[in-house]
Amino acid sequence: MSYLDFDLPGELIEQDIYGARLHFDGTCIEIKKPYRIAVLVSRTRFDHFLLGKAEEVGARIVQGRRVSALDRDRDGARVMVGKDSYRGRIIIGSDGFHSVTARYVRRKHRKNEYGICVASRIPDDAVAMDIHDVVDIHFGVAGEGYGWVFPHKGHFSVGIGGSASQLGSPKAAMRRFLASTGLPTDVKMQGFPIPAGGVRRDIVADRLLLAGDAAGFVDAFTGEGIAYAIRSGQLAGEVAATALESGSCCVRGLDPYRVRCEREFGRDLRYSLHSARLMHRFSGLFLRLMASDAEILGRYLEVPARRSSYQKYLAWLLPRIPCYAARLIFS
Ligand SMILES: Cc1cc2nc3c(=O)[nH]c(=O)nc-3n(C[C@H](O)[C@H](O)[C@H](O)COP(=O)(O)OP(=O)(O)OC[C@H]3O[C@@H](n4cnc5c(N)ncnc54)[C@H](O)[C@@H]3O)c2cc1C
Numbered sequence: 001m002s003y004l005d006f007d008l009p010g011e012l013i014e015q016d017i018y019g020a021r022l023h024f025d026g027t028c029i030e031i032k033k034p035y036r037i038a039v040l041v042s043r044t045r046f047d048h049f050l051l052g053k054a055e056e057v058g059a060r061i062v063q064g065r066r067v068s069a070l071d072r073d074r075d076g077a078r079v080m081v082g083k084d085s086y087r088g089r090i091i092i093g094s095d096g097f098h099s100v101t102a103r104y105v106r107r108k109h110r111k112n113e114y115g116i117c118v119a120s121r122i123p124d125d126a127v128a129m130d131i132h133d134v135v136d137i138h139f140g141v142a143g144e145g146y147g148w149v150f151p152h153k154g155h156f157s158v159g160i161g162g163s164a165s166q167l168g169s170p171k172a173a174m175r176r177f178l179a180s181t182g183l184p185t186d187v188k189m190q191g192f193p194i195p196a197g198g199v200r201r202d203i204v205a206d207r208l209l210l211a212g213d214a215a216g217f218v219d220a221f222t223g224e225g226i227a228y229a230i231r232s233g234q235l236a237g238e239v240a241a242t243a244l245e246s247g248s249c250c251v252r253g254l255d256p257y258r259v260r261c262e263r264e265f266g267r268d269l270r271y272s273l274h275s276a277r278l279m280h281r282f283s284g285l286f287l288r289l290m291a292s293d294a295e296i297l298g299r300y301l302e303v304p305a306r307r308s309s310y311q312k313y314l315a316w317l318l319p320r321i322p323c324y325a326a327r328l329i330f331s
Contacts, residue, residue, distance in 0.1 A: 001039070002306070003227060003230045003231050003234065004230065006053060008039070008041070008046075008049070009049070012041050012045055012046055012049055013039045013040070013041060014039075014040045014041060014042060014152045014153035015039065015040040015132070015133065015150075015151050015152060015153065016036050016039055016133060017036065017037055017038040017039065017040060017133055017134060017135055018032045018033055018034075018035070018036055018037060018133045018134065019031045019032035019033055019037065019133070019134040019135075019301065020037075020134055020135050020136075020137055020297065020301060021131065021134050021135070021136045021137070022137050022138075022139070022290060022291045022297055023136070023137070023138045023139065023291065024138075024139040024140050024287040024288060024290070024291035025140055025284075025287070025288065025291075027288065027291040027292055028291065029290075029291050029292060029293075029294065029297055030134060031294055031297045031298045031301060032133070032134065033298070033301055033305070035305070036305075037301055037304060037305035038135070038304065038305070040150055040151070040152050040157075042152065062081075062086075065081045065082065065084075066081065066082075066100075067079045067080065067081055067095065067100050067101070068080050068081065068082065068100065069100070070091060070100070070101060070104055070208070071085075072091075072104075072205075072206055072207045072208065076088060076089050076207070077089060077090060077091045077207040077208065079091060089207065089244060089249060090207050090208070090209065090240045090243065090244065090249055090254075091207060091208045091209070092209050092210075092211055092233070092236045092237065092240060093105075093208060093209065093210045093211070093214045094210075094211040094212045094214055094229065094233055094236075095214050096212065096213045096214060097114070097192075097193045097194065097195055097213045097214075098193075099210065099213070099214035101208060101210060101214060102210055102214045102215075104205055104208055105202050105203065105204070105205045105208060105210055106201050106202040106203075106210075109195060109199075109216070111164050111165040112163060112164070112165040112196075113195065113196050113199045113216075114163075114164050114193050114194060114195045114196055115145060115161050115162060115163050115164055115167075115193070115194045115195075115196060115220075115223060116161065116162065116163075116164045116167050116170045116191060116192070116193055116194070117159055117160065117161035117170075117191065117192045117193075117194055117223065118159055118160055118161075118170045118171055118173070118174040118189050118190070118191045118192075119157060119158070119159035119189070119190055119192065120157075120158050120159060120174070120178075120187040120188060120189050120190070121152075121155050121156075121157060121158075121187075121188075122155060122156045122158050122183060122184065122187055123154065123155050123156075124154055124155060124156065126183070126184050127149070127156050127183060128182065129149060129156075129181075129182075131149060131151045131156075132151055133151075135148060135149075135150050135151075136148065136149035136150070138177065138180075138181065139283070139287045139290075139291070140283070140287065141160060141173065141176070141177045141180065142160040142161060142162035142167060142170075142173050142177065143162040143163060143166035143167045143168075143173075143280075144162050144163045144166050144276065144280035144283070145160060145161045145162025145163065145166075145167065145223075146160070146161065146162070147159065147160040147174075147177040147181070148160075148161075149181065149183075158178065158183060158187075159174070160173055160174050160177050161194065161223050163196070164193065170191055171189055171191065174189055194213070194218055194223055194225070195213055195216040195217075195218050195225075196216070196218065196220040196273060196276075197216055197217050197218045197219055197220050197225070197228070197269035197270075197272060197273060198220050198269040198270040198271070198272055198273025198274070199216060199273065201215065201216045203215040203216075203257070203258055203261065204251055204254045204255055204257055204258050205251060206249065206250045206251055206254075207249045207250075207254075208254075209236040209239065209240065209254055209257050211229065211232040211233045211235075211236045212225065212228065212229030212232055212233060213225055213229065215232060215261070217229065217232050217261070217265070217269065218269075219269065219272045219304075220269070220272045220273040220275075220276040221272045221273075221275050221276040221279070221310075222272070222304055224304060227306075228265055228269070231264065231265065232261055235257055235260050235261060235264070236257055239254060239256050239257040239260065240254070240257075242256070267311065268309050268310050268311065271309065271310030271311045271314065272310050274310075274314075275310050275313075275314060285321075285325060288328060289321070289324050289325065289328060292328055292331075293324060293327075293328075296317065296324065299313060299316060299317070300313060
């Protein structure tokens with residue numbers, strides 16, 4: 001929200017979130033912060049609002065048509081949409097996980113470089129849980145990933161997400177998760193792939209920049225990517241404008257985009273990947289510590305709230321692990 005140069009209308013915000021309730025292996029802990037750490041929105045309404053904002057400042061919106069290929073030469077760039085095409089000078093590819101534009105920049109994701117989510121929308125009256133201003137997170141239910149129950153307006157968003165290389169049958173894992181939390185299992189489920197951030201990927205080619213999921217900018221530990229999609233889109237726009245002014249739209253002219261993404265959030269995405277791998281490699285220890293100690297979870301919540309970074313969090317946590325582990329064993 002702090003990246004946007006306008007406010008979100010109140011009616012878009014379905015729930016203000018102040019904390020998290022974390023479950024692991026029969027242990028549960030809930031932490032609330034004195035400040036808001038997140039808001040919950042529904043994507044159709046939120047995305048539609050953002051699209052309207054883009055149109056207000058002059059973007060021309062063409063909906064319902066898919067880009068099938070790109071063509072670039074010394075004078076400009078062209079996107080093919082069926083038999084039609086649109087010509088411009090620089091393309092910013094923000095076409096999500098299955099990006100067509102990314103094919104012109106980098107190789108496909110390997111299986112250990114993306115995750116799978118299965119999500120459902122369950123009406124309020126089918127959920128007998130007392131959750132309002134916190135998110136409910138369950139570790140140990142989806143391989144290296146987690147299950148979630150998020151309270152929206154009139155419904156709960158419920159799902160699981162984990163590494164594609166580990167989550168054997170995502171829908172079966174989702175059904176087990178629903179059953180274990182007492183939620184209805186005969187719900188409509190939708191599966192989505194999601195890139196893991198922190199993996200080195202090319203994001204710039206001649207007359208072409210990748211932003212958001214197309215560039216792989218997603219927190220590998222939480223699966224959050226909206227903030228990175230917004231920020232990388234802004235940076236891509238700024239760098240494209242400078243490149244157009246200088247007339248240098250080749251890789252070298254656009255490279256400042258890679259540098260600025262790296263400087264602003266690239267390092268933190270790498271730390272999120274290391275954290276995810278470390279925490280899941282030693283999940284018994286890390287997750288038990290997180291689910292049993294208010295300070296460990298409380299400090300972590302400052303990361304998604306953008307008051308701290310993974311780097312700072314790990315620098316704080318790692319030297320304290322022996323002490324926390326000893327406390328856990330003796331308690
Ligand atoms: C189940 C689930 C839950 C999530 N929850 C959260 C969360 O709570 N918080 C968070 O921060 N992130 C969350 N994420 C991640 C977040 O959704 C993404 O990181 C974010 O949407 C990326 O934005 P984007 O604009 O790059 O891509 P997208 O939102 O995927 O948008 C890509 C757009 O490009 C269009 N498109 C694709 N191909 C073409 C084509 N060939 N031609 C034309 N258009 C095309 C698509 O129709 C779409 O409109 C979640 C992801 C999943 C799967």
